[in-house]
Amino acid sequence: MTSDQHAPADQRRDRITISIDAMGGDRGPSAVVAGMARSMSKNPDIGFIVHGPQETLEPLIAKRRGLADICEIRDAKDTVRMDEKPAQVLRRSKTTSMWSALTSVKKREADVCVSCGNTGALMMLSVVRLRKLSGVDRPAIAVLWPSRSEQGYNIMLDAGADIRADEHDLVKYALMGVSYARNGLGIEHPRVGLLNVGTEEHKGRPELRLAYELIEELTVSADFRFVGFVEGGDLPRDTCDVIVTDGFSGNVALKTGEGTASLIGERLREAFRYSPLSRLASVLAYTSLQRLSKKIDPRRVNGGVFLGLNGTVVKSHGSADATGVSAAIKLAYQLTQSNFSEKLAARVASAPALDQDGETGDGSE
Amino acid sequence: MTSDQHAPADQRRDRITISIDAMGGDRGPSAVVAGMARSMSKNPDIGFIVHGPQETLEPLIAKRRGLADICEIRDAKDTVRMDEKPAQVLRRSKTTSMWSALTSVKKREADVCVSCGNTGALMMLSVVRLRKLSGVDRPAIAVLWPSRSEQGYNIMLDAGADIRADEHDLVKYALMGVSYARNGLGIEHPRVGLLNVGTEEHKGRPELRLAYELIEELTVSADFRFVGFVEGGDLPRDTCDVIVTDGFSGNVALKTGEGTASLIGERLREAFRYSPLSRLASVLAYTSLQRLSKKIDPRRVNGGVFLGLNGTVVKSHGSADATGVSAAIKLAYQLTQSNFSEKLAARVASAPALDQDGETGDGSE
Numbered sequence: 062m063t064s065d066q067h068a069p070a071d072q073r074r075d076r077i078t079i080s081i082d083a084m085g086g087d088r089g090p091s092a093v094v095a096g097m098a099r100s101m102s103k104n105p106d107i108g109f110i111v112h113g114p115q116e117t118l119e120p121l122i123a124k125r126r127g128l129a130d131i132c133e134i135r136d137a138k139d140t141v142r143m144d145e146k147p148a149q150v151l152r153r154s155k156t157t158s159m160w161s162a163l164t165s166v167k168k169r170e171a172d173v174c175v176s177c178g179n180t181g182a183l184m185m186l187s188v189v190r191l192r193k194l195s196g197v198d199r200p201a202i203a204v205l206w207p208s209r210s211e212q213g214y215n216i217m218l219d220a221g222a223d224i225r226a227d228e229h230d231l232v233k234y235a236l237m238g239v240s241y242a243r244n245g246l247g248i249e250h251p252r253v254g255l256l257n258v259g260t261e262e263h264k265g266r267p268e269l270r271l272a273y274e275l276i277e278e279l280t281v282s283a284d285f286r287f288v289g290f291v292e293g294g295d296l297p298r299d300t301c302d303v304i305v306t307d308g309f310s311g312n313v314a315l316k317t318g319e320g321t322a323s324l325i326g327e328r329l330r331e332a333f334r335y336s337p338l339s340r341l342a343s344v345l346a347y348t349s350l351q352r353l354s355k356k357i358d359p360r361r362v363n364g365g366v367f368l369g370l371n372g373t374v375v376k377s378h379g380s381a382d383a384t385g386v387s388a389a390i391k392l393a394y395q396l397t398q399s400n401f402s403e404k405l406a407a408r409v410a411s412a413p414a415l416d417q418d419g420e421t422g423d424g425s426e
Numbered sequence: 427m428t429s430d431q432h433a434p435a436d437q438r439r440d441r442i443t444i445s446i447d448a449m450g451g452d453r454g455p456s457a458v459v460a461g462m463a464r465s466m467s468k469n470p471d472i473g474f475i476v477h478g479p480q481e482t483l484e485p486l487i488a489k490r491r492g493l494a495d496i497c498e499i500r501d502a503k504d505t506v507r508m509d510e511k512p513a514q515v516l517r518r519s520k521t522t523s524m525w526s527a528l529t530s531v532k533k534r535e536a537d538v539c540v541s542c543g544n545t546g547a548l549m550m551l552s553v554v555r556l557r558k559l560s561g562v563d564r565p566a567i568a569v570l571w572p573s574r575s576e577q578g579y580n581i582m583l584d585a586g587a588d589i590r591a592d593e594h595d596l597v598k599y600a601l602m603g604v605s606y607a608r609n610g611l612g613i614e615h616p617r618v619g620l621l622n623v624g625t626e627e628h629k630g631r632p633e634l635r636l637a638y639e640l641i642e643e644l645t646v647s648a649d650f651r652f653v654g655f656v657e658g659g660d661l662p663r664d665t666c667d668v669i670v671t672d673g674f675s676g677n678v679a680l681k682t683g684e685g686t687a688s689l690i691g692e693r694l695r696e697a698f699r700y701s702p703l704s705r706l707a708s709v710l711a712y713t714s715l716q717r718l719s720k721k722i723d724p725r726r727v728n729g730g731v732f733l734g735l736n737g738t739v740v741k742s743h744g745s746a747d748a749t750g751v752s753a754a755i756k757l758a759y760q761l762t763q764s765n766f767s768e769k770l771a772a773r774v775a776s777a778p779a780l781d782q783d784g785e786t787g788d789g790s791e
Contacts, residue, residue, distance in 0.1 A: 181624070209689065221623055224631055258586055258677040259546070266589055266674065293681025297689040306678075309631070312623040313675045314682040316658025321686045324574065324662040329694075338710045345707035 080171035082162035083113035084140040085178030096386025098125040163190035200369035221312035228271035238303035244399040254291035254301035364389040445536035447527035448478035449505040450543030461751025463490040528555040565734035586677035593636035603668035619656030619666035729754040
């Protein structure tokens with residue numbers, strides 16, 4: 062372990078330190094450690110603080126050559142289970158690996174936190190530990206959506222941090238999404254769309270009509286374009302780069318998209334197994350189908366990013382394997398490299414005071 | 427033309443008369459007439475009253491052998507355009523083919539109306555012409571969703587008739603969905619799920635928690651099962667047969683599902699064009715892929731059904747070709763054959779008085 066490993070993260074920009082909650086995923090800590098090893102081989106300047114039971118983690122890490130050298134283990138006896146309700150978690154949270162992993166970001170020992178655990182609990186503990194960013198009332202989860210856009214992905218938020226959002230929240234989501242698009246995907250002038258059931262301005266709920274006007278006003282002074290209302294069909298299209306919606310609709314869209322893709326994939330495999338001819342065809346088409354599957358593989362865009370907190374948290378899919386965990390770590394790494402947290406905070410702070418009753422980010426929920 | 431063609435629809439159950447709005451679809455009246463011809467060849471006891479400009483329709487119908495014999499044309503000069511807002515339409519609605527087509531159902535000359543036109547306008551004019559069913563405050567659009575269920579499809583409602591729904595509306599959607607599942611898909615004991623962002627009972631918006639309790643109470647005396655909260659991923663699964671949600675979330679889900687399927691289909695075609703080997707593979711797999719595409723072809727499940735009115739209206743997709751129109755007509759035919767309208771009205775009427783302030787279906791909007 063290098064000595065500067067113990068210096069605060071904000072004092073050593075030569076190494077990016079990622080705080081990993083090794084517990085709580087469906088595949089256990091071995092998948093997480095395998096993902097860490099994979100990321101290490103691709104990024105020589107990465108470092109980890111990994112949280113979970115010492116006696117479990119130590120042997121798993123020792124098995125991967127070189128990993129122990131860039132890893133610090135923080136012993137945490139308890140795990141937040143997938144089926145636990147956030148309220149249950151809160152009572153006993155301080156002994157969990159999730160709490161410990163967030164604490165490393167709070168203390169600035171690490172730049173960013175990655176967890177495969179229970180989403181609701183992770184969001185709740187993130188708000189408690191990191192507090193809401195000044196000016197943000199409702200933090201959001203941003204996800205990457207495979208699309209026809211040049212960069213191959215669109216950003217959708219909120220994917221389910223909160224079940225509702227008013228017009229001021231939606232404006233903040235737009236600003237945070239723009240910051241993510243620029244720093245995470247390298248899009249200079251992101252196009253923003255507001256999810257609705259029709260593309261005509263007169264349609265939809267009142268908060269959507271109000272958010273439409275507020276976002277349109279902002280484009281005058283900002284470095285993004287507003288394409289107006291978009292529909293569910295625009296999520297995978299090249300209409301816009303950032304799709305803004307409340308967490309209920311966003312979560313329904315996300316789960317529906319995943320379910321549809323999975324049904325089609327299953328039917329496709331059935332079709333190829335159907336006859337000797339089709340089985341031969343699947344052999345011939347193997348390389349092309351692999352390329353396709355790589356393009357739409359959800360594991361490769363694994364990682365919902367929690368936006369609107371004092372610090373970045375990447376939520377990896379609960380069922381992520383080594384490839385998935387490694388993709389989440391890569392995303393965390395990229396965001397840190399571009400100083401995402403600082404830039405996002407600056408963007409939200411620079412927004413004109415839209416709401417008179419705006420929260421000051423005291424994080425008391 | 428047979429003489430009983432002019433008897434009211436409810437006096438001649440030997441022939442099923444379908445009122446067709448031939449105008450307003452993206453592909454014009456020729457696609458609609460082609461779909462009618464296709465349906466005629468499959469159902470000898472079908473009859474049509476078709477609405478649109480006489481001089482346009484007559485030659486199109488004359489070209490199809492035998493079609494003129496089972497068709498009555500009702501001259502209607504005007505067409506509701508796809509981009510027209512419902513309020514614009516209302517002012518000049520009485521001269522449109524859409525109004526005329528609904529009038530045939532109102533006067534009981536036809537059993538059911540089929541239109542490829544503007545959804546918002548069609549729902550508005552349907553409420554004006556047919557009036558809401560007693561006990562229904564918000565009519566709904568029910569769509570079929572390709573799924574892993576035994577019958578190959580699940581029913582989702584509301585797909586976008588209204589942008590909101592309270593707990594009483596959601597209960598009515600459940601009852602109407604059950605009636606549709608039984609009469610349209612032949613499911614004896616449909617399983618009903620309520621769309622939410624989590625499957626835990628404590629989560630979600632207040633109206634969802636209230637609807638949960640009300641629907642659960644109903645199952646005691648009714649002939650359906652309630653599986654509780656479901657998520658977007660359950661739309662294509664075998665979790666339940668009827669998925670109940672508000673029209674905003676339903677529309678987002680529908681458009682997202684269509685968009686995702688279309689992106690994957692496009693990527694798949696690209697993959698097969700990529701190399702000589704993959705092109706050969708696509709030839710070998712042709713039959714299997716055709717079978718797959720038939721299974722998930724949205725044209726074959728074309729038709730959103732408007733529920734909660736005094737009469738049945740089938741909304742065909744605006745871009746429907748002959749196959750799509752024919753599928754919508756087939757659905758309209760099946761529903762009429764099973765006396766769907768009467769059975770649905772009876773089911774809604776038999777529901778215990780859930781809401782003290784329930785509308786009496788005066789349809790005055």
